[in-house]
């Protein structure tokens with residue numbers, strides 16, 4: 178009984194420890210906007226994160242030490258300081274693809290057909 182309690186304590190400690198060091202990013206995600214005028218965008222987070230080593234390249238305001246979704250700060254509309262979510266994604270995604278000379282640039286290469 179005591180052994181089991183100790184094991185549970187270790188397991189709980191490990192969850193807290195790894196959680197504090199880094200949030201586990203999902204491998205694949207589907208990015209969707211609020212207005213839904215365009216089809217959703219399949220995003221391979223794992224492949225991108227393996228190529229672009231520094232999380233902060235994309236998670237550029239990671240002040241809290243946790244990786245935050247872009248929509249936490251970038252809303253449906255620009256607010257004077259921050260660009261709207263659509264611009265935030267388009268700028269970051271397309272600028273890098275352009276710079277790298279790789280990755281999709283055309284609407285339907287990112288957005289699923291509706």
Ligand code: HEC
Pocket residue numbers: 208209210211212213214215216217218262263266267270271274281282283284285286287288
């Ligand atoms: C490199 C990938 C990429 C390309 C290329 C791209 N988009 Fe997007 N777009 C996104 C992502 C990611 C979002 C945010 C998620 C979403 O809203 O679907 C987005 C959002 C949008 C939105 C807001 C949708 C909503 O439902 O709020 C519109 C409209 C849009 N894109 C139109 C376009 C058009 C038109 C083109 C071509 C000129 C284009 N996009 C090219 C990735 C891309």
Ligand code: HEC
Pocket residue numbers: 199200201202203206208222225226229230231232233234235236244245246247248249
């Ligand atoms: C090439 C750009 C890029 C890199 C590099 C990157 N991410 Fe992300 N990450 C994204 C995008 C885009 C999203 C989707 C955000 C959204 O849905 O608003 C995301 C989402 C996440 C989420 C889920 C956030 C949520 O919505 O709750 C976590 C966690 C995360 N990333 C962690 C990481 C970690 C840790 C690293 C470094 C190992 C990393 N990311 C590197 C672009 C990137």
Ligand code: HEC
Pocket residue numbers: 235236237238239240245246247248249250251258259260264265266268269
């Ligand atoms: C904690 C809040 C916060 C989060 C989360 C956040 N941003 Fe931002 N973002 C800002 C602010 C504030 C600005 C205004 C310019 C600045 O201070 O860098 C900005 C500006 C931008 C810009 C414009 C930069 C330029 O050169 O004009 C882009 C593009 C952008 N963010 C993309 C993203 C993407 C993509 C994500 C998610 C991976 C994201 N942001 C997550 C707060 C945030």
Ligand code: HEC
Pocket residue numbers: 218219220221224225228229234235266269270271273274277279280281286287
């Ligand atoms: C910092 C650089 C960088 C950013 C930011 C970035 N990409 Fe990419 N992306 C790449 C590169 C490089 C490739 C080409 C990979 C290859 O061909 O080996 C790529 C390939 C892709 C592909 C085709 C291959 C695949 O993984 O399915 C899609 C789709 C894609 N990116 C979507 C996005 C979207 C959506 C965003 C924004 C949320 C984004 N990318 C942001 C660098 C970036």
